[in-house]
Each structure stands twice: as C-alpha cells, then as structure tokens.
C-alpha cells in the first residue's frame with residue numbers, strides 16, 4: 661500500500677533522509693521510533709505530499725505530491741503539535757467532515773467516546789481547549805471517518821488512562837481495514853499497539869522488525885496492588901490511573917488498558933520499595949473497583 665524507494669530529502673546541503681526503502685501494507689501497525697531529529701516527521705511529511713523529495717513515495721500507486729487530494733482522502737492524520745486554529749470546535753468538526761466526505765456526527769460521537777463533549781465546547785475556539793481536549797478532538801477527526809491509512813504522531817501522549825483505553829479500542833476497530841503508522845520517541849509508549857517496529861537514526865532505517873501481536877488492543881487488566889504501608893505520593897500517582905484504595909491506603913484496585921501495562925508497571929517501579937504484591941489478570945467483565953474491593 662505504501663512504498664518508499666530510495667527516498668532522499670535534503671534541506672539545503674543537509675541530507676535528512678538518506679535513501680529510505682520501506683513497504684507498508686494494510687494490517688501493518690508500525691511504530692516509527694527514533695531519537696529527536698532522526699527523520700520521522702520528515703518521512704511522514706513526504707508521505708503526506710508536503711515535501712518534494714528524490715526517489716519514489718507512493719500510496720496505492722499514487723504519488724502524494726502529484727495526487728495530494730486523492731492521497732489525503734485515504735489518510736487520517738493526528739499531528740504531534742496541534743495547529744493554532746481559532747475556528748470554533750463545532751465549525752472545525754463540520755469543516756473537517758466536509759473535506760473528507762464524512763458525517764460531523766460520526767466525529768462528534770468518537771469525541772464523546774473519548775470523553776469530550778463537543779456540544780458543550782462548540783463555540784469555543786480550538787486553540788483555547790486544553791492539551792488533552794485538543795488531542796481528543798484531533799483523534800476524533802482522524803478516526804471518525806473512513807481511512808485506509810492512519811498516521812499518528814505521539815497520539816496518546818496527552819490522554820488520561822481512561823481515554824487511552826477508549827483510544828486503543830478505536831484503533832482495534834480499524835486494525836484490519838487500515839495501515840497505521842504511529843510515530844514516537846519512545847518504543848515503550850507504543851510497543852504494545854503495533855506489529856512492526858521501524859527505527860530511524862540520522863535519516864536511515866536502522867531496524868525493521870515484525871513483532872508478536874499478542875496484546876489485544878481493547879483488553880483490560882484487573883489489578884490489585886498491595887503496599888507495606890500507605891504513602892500519599894503513591895496514592896496520588898495510582899489515583900491518576902483511576903484506582904481506588906482501601907481505608908488504610910494499603911490495597912489499591914483498578915483496571916489498566918492491556919496496551920498500557922508496560923507504562924503502568926513503569927509507574928509502579930518508582931515505588932518498588934513500597935510494594936508487597938501486584939496481581940494483574942485479564943478482566944473478563946468490567947466491574948467497578950468498589951465492587952472488586954468488596955469481593
């Protein structure tokens with residue numbers, strides 16, 4: 661579906677992409693990783709037809725630079741930095757839906773699932789939303805439409821754990837019909853969302869691995885964390901994951917989105933000396949943490 665053949669991009673004399681060769685098909689969920697300045701955004705911009713470059717870039721045999729409209733009609737894009745748009749939220753959704761022949765209500769419904777009530781914010785300029793609200797709206801615009809390719813630059817970075825879980829579920833719904841490219845500095849942020857990892861360094865692909873597709877995107881893990889004593893900083897950190905504590909603050913229960921397990925364990929590792937046990941298991945059905953505590 662996507663082809664890069666010996667793609668070279670120069671800014672004046674600085675060669676930023678040094679001959680990139682890649683083929684990405686439907687069903688591939690790619691983590692595009694690499695340190696700052698590796699060339700990830702430049703590669704994406706070549707794919708979206710924003711830059712001219714040497715070599716071949718093609719989406720379904722169309723050259724994005726020459727067939728921009730047709731190529732962009734296939735692509736849902738979530739940018740790394742939200743554009744500084746003054747347009748009110750309601751108008752922005754209508755405009756975005758008209759550009760890609762989608763229904764504004766479909767985008768609004770995705771926003772609602774993510775926890776953003778677009779009706780409430782319809783007259784508010786986009787630029788005045790919070791970072792997380794902007795991210796939710798951009799995701800809703802990208803996912804509330806038919807697309808064959810989803811390109812997302814650090815898409816979940818600003819989302820709270822509940823919205824991340826919903827977002828992963830939305831990706832699961834698209835996983836067979838679309839190819840996905842998820843760009844990130846950190847592999848651990850995106851590792852469990854993907855089945856292929858492409859690492860760039862200094863304008864070149866230095867690793868291209870197919871990885872086991874074991875984590876169900878829409879899964880949740882029921883968790884119980886026990887401590888040797890209660891501590892306020894831990895309570896604050898785990899409270900941000902929606903966990904509820906026992907009266908003595910030594911037992912905490914809640915749910916973690918399947919793809920977020922590594923991230924969650926990373927948070928727990930900061931309090932390793934406090935931990936007495938961690939239980940994590942695939943949740944068969946969702947029960948409230950209060951109900952689980954009463955078991």
Ligand SMILES: Nc1ncnc2c1ncn2[C@@H]1O[C@H](COP(=O)(O)OP(=O)(O)OP(=O)(O)O)[C@@H](O)[C@H]1O
Pocket residue numbers: 671676694695696697698699700701702703845
């Ligand atoms: N418009 C531009 N003009 C000149 N140089 C540029 C331009 N855009 C990017 N570069 C340079 O190209 C290199 C690759 O940048 P790019 O933004 O593609 O990296 P990245 O991997 O996306 O980094 P980050 O993770 O920081 O977003 C960097 O050295 C950057 O300074």
